[in-house]
Amino acid sequence: xxxxxxxxxxxxxxxxxxxxxxxxxxxxxxxxxxxxxxxxxxxxxxxxxxxxxxxxxxxxxxxxxxxxxxxxxxxxxxxxxxxxxxxxxxxxxxxxxxxxxx
Numbered sequence: 001x002x003x004x005x006x007x008x009x010x011x012x013x014x015x016x017x018x019x020x021x022x023x024x025x026x027x028x029x030x031x032x033x034x035x036x037x038x039x040x041x042x043x044x045x046x047x048x049x050x051x052x053x054x055x056x057x058x059x060x061x062x063x064x065x066x067x068x069x070x071x072x073x074x075x076x077x078x079x080x081x082x083x084x085x086x087x088x089x090x091x092x093x094x095x096x097x098x099x100x101x102x
Contacts, residue, residue, distance in 0.1 A: 010060055010067075016085045017083070018033055018083050020033065034081055034082060037084045038082070044062075055071070057069075066088070070085065071083070
């Protein structure tokens with residue numbers, strides 16, 4: 001997959017990205033938001049802390065904003081589609097208590 005990095009970067013107006021399955025009849029496929037989340041985690045965001053299950057806290061090194069990666073369907077393979085949500089420092093510190101200074 002060819003990625004336009006500028007287009008996939010987190011924008012100031014981004015608050016939440018949600019991945020979804022696309023039902024193609026004979027198979028299920030990840031949608032574009034899911035692919036973007038995976039790219040951001042692999043290429044741009046810095047891991048700050050791991051949480052419960054597959055949850056994790058990341059920092060965007062460009063602006064310092066904190067992002068939580070969560071999977072809302074623990075019963076599904078790999079926790080189901082990912083969700084990347086903006087977190088304020090106070091919420092991040094509460095959810096990831098090992099975090100000193102986000």
